[in-house]
Amino acid sequence: MSEEIPIWRVKYLPQRLSEICGRTELINRLSKVVKERNFPHLLFIGPEGSGKTTIATLFSQEFLGKYFKSNFQKVYADMPLTSEELKQARSDAYVSTSKIGSLAGKKITTPAFIQVKIKPFIELKALGDVPFKILIVKNFEALGSNQQAFRRLMEIYGKNCRMILITTKVSAIIDPIISRCQIFLISPPKYEAFKDEILKIIDQEEIEIEENNIKLLYKITKGKLAYAIDLLQLSSISGGMIDSNILYHNLMDSQTNLVRNLLLICLKGDFLKARDLSRKIQSNYKYSSQEVFSLMLKEMFKLPLSRYARTQIINHIADADFRAVDGMDIDIQISNLLAKLCNFAEIL
């Protein structure tokens, strides 16, 4: 590489399937599939940051070889469509009367997302010397009821294109989809593999860290490699030995911590501060109200609270989320929740 990549997580991104950290059994299975030149639709399930997308992309890359670029596409199911895409979907929805066939003059009612992002790719046959195309759909659970449309698509266009569906929540995926896929469970790497990977980076970047701190790193990042590498790079800036203090210091400001801080401020009863922080979180991270509420719920479980307090707080969060569905101004609904929590803290 001619240029030094300044960001480690990009620099140490695996380039081949065999370079994936740990999970050897899975990788062996996938490598065999590459040799066999055939596979059914796949469903990758695993927690955030465990490397599902990286594995799926590298797998497609090796499977398609030099025809990778023309036969591969990755779509994000949770990204809202832009206005141009919506416009296109609307115009595509009419089949002209001048066309021949049973559809002539009819209106197609395919969901806009599938019409714009999926169909154009899977309708065409594969180019070059490969059996089929590969389509990766990330965050598949975000499609919600649109999943139904996938059932037929997977059968009709299965010949042209195999899909790799990626999700974190298997419970949100409808059964017919699951029955059409081969399932791969992808867990974060085991500690041994994680350690090897970190040691490799430490060697190359010439930094020092004790082994029990690697263990700590594994614990606080829950095995998410990209996150761990980020933390390592942040800690390395100050130079010298990396100890637990430095690691914790750099951990402080991540988004989940901000949400936890928000809860703590609320429980201290300082409404004004809480509102400022919630506004900061919203504008910095572009969360939807639903995401803020679900993050709060997640963080609430980590706080040392009594059973009674927890159920009360869940009640408040649920109520606020429910109102935000119909409400116009998210800020009001979140402020409402904060005010309730502040008041609740006083009663406690």
Next chain:
Amino acid sequence: MLDKLGRPWVEKYRPKSVKEMAIPQAKVSRHKVALDEELRMFIKNFFIEIHKVNEENKNIRIYNRTVEEKKQKKELRVPPEKSAILLEGPPGVGKTSIVYALANDLNMEVIETNASETRTRDALESKLKETVKSKGIMDFIVQSKDKLILIDEVDGIYGVTDRGAVPAVLDLIENTQFPIIMCSNEYKRNLQPLYNKVKKIEINPLSKDEILKIVKRILKKEQINNLSPKDLDFIIEKNNGDLRGIINDLQGICQGGLEADNSELLSQLYRDSNEEIFSLIRELFQDARTLEQARRITDKSDVDYNFLYKWVNENLPTFIRKNKELKIAYENLSLADEIFGRIRKNQYWSLLPYFYDLFSGGVVLARKYHPENEGFRRIHFPRFTSTGFFSLTVAERSFVDKVKEKYDISEVEIIQNLLPFLKKLTSDSRKLMKLVSDWFDLDAKEKKLLKN
């Protein structure tokens, strides 16, 4: 001081001819055009076109006798962009007026439908379609006036009460024998099929000079000469280019009798302005003790409620400090917000009174403790507008695109994960900042994102 016929001034001074009018500036797809010329051309071209089409159709009809023949050769129609035109602009700049004035100049008859009538498919058809398709019986005897169809306040077509109106209007546009002009204040999503078909002219608010010319003429005719230029300026300023509003206000003042104190009358007329909201919020939070008082305060103001409840949200914690009271206040405000959302989504306007009482009285009365001398509390603008899920600013958008070229992860991950990390990484060392920005090839604006 209604005139002898009892008409309001706005009707009395409605221009009879285009020459009497203040013609607002107009744009067609961002190009400036002269509005009157554009409309004149449109009407002229339409009649040329329809004449041509009718002649052609006569010929076609002669050949088309059997059903099969009719299928083969269809009758021609005027393309929709030549048969209808849409005027879009703020209220009171003269959209309706110019249509009437022009019709008067060209000796045409205007057939108008507006939001005061229900516009279901049937209603529209019975009113317009027959006039559109056929000519009257009298036409065989006397050459009657040509007609011009004006569909005023198109944006007032609601999905619920005016079911089927949009297709009816589309149908009308396709089959019309007369030119159609539509007027609208704002973009409405359910009218998208209409927007796709017709030519749109955007109209800007009137400039001050144009307004002054008209206003001075009216004042002269009404023989009013004791209105000071300062007050006149004030009226013009606050109406923001809305000529109809200005004329109404003028009439209001003159009816009140100029002998009375002008300034008091004028302040009554004072609409939307920040200062008013400031005092309103202050009154609401500091003076209102009962629901009636709170109601009176919100009722007497002209401030848009859409706007007002955001002000209430912003300033609520400055006045209400106790957590217990805060909770009650926010409970009511959030319920008001939910109700408002339902009103907007489903057009349940009957719920509006609850919304009103909840966000004003419901919030204010949560406050039980009023200190004797509260002192001065600063009132804030609604600073924060939640942008909704994942709407990026321009800088963020270009940043995301550049990162994606080098490192292929989703946009959500870039904003929520990578950006905070990069901010932290580059905050301490200049060298890393340079390395990162060079590698992603960032420009100054995108670098600012990292610094902030």
